[in-house]
Amino acid sequence: MPGPRDIGREFLVGHRAHDPRWLARRWRGVARRAGLEMRAFASAGEHELFVLRSRRPPAGARRVYLSAGVHGDEPAGALALAEWAAADPAALRGLDLLIFPCLNPWGLENNVRLDARGRDLNRMFQSRAAPFPAWRRELGRRRFDIAISLHEDYDARGVYIYELGGNGAERLLEAAAGSIAPDPRRKIDDSVARGGVIRRRVMDRETFPLSGLPESVWLYFERCGWALTVETPSEFSLFDRVNAHAAVLSEALCE
């Protein structure tokens, strides 16, 4: 699996952090070399939304869901996912992947959290509004061994992870610490945090505090026993944030 040291600075030099068309081109190259099918599954204004999936995963391959770019002012996740995949496309052939590289291209282009209609997409994954029915169609009846959603946070003081159902966030944060240390706060977004990990052991739809479901929460309820949301601190160096996300991906997906 590609590691953080494999991520070059090309994306910085080209100033591509908010260019969804460049991102799509980058993924087309990865898809060719990694044997992934890539296609548009929905559109959002003038942008297309892309999905990538493994064409012929080996029998017993880990079933992996990856996504980034849900919030447009959080570019490190979308960059990291693409750069991590581009660093070693051959390694992706061993996984059964479903990847949504950027679910809010308008937001990424305009550097805003919300989409063109002013919606926070990460509070509506249960929604009947576009693009969510199309997104759920892409999932079909699939289940996943692990789901990872990449995000960023302006208030963060280090990397932190919301972990649902699993017990691996500490190991992932250790891997990311080569670039950025874990967020030391004891309370993050009204939740108790320990060493950068926010873990809710018991959670069901009835007691879930938000009115609309974030991506990882929907996946945890419906499709996946282990769902992670990784957050890097927006005010830190973009290079370090990209490498922190990439390190988490490498650690989570190489076993």
Ligand SMILES: [Zn+2]
């Ligand atoms: Zn976010």
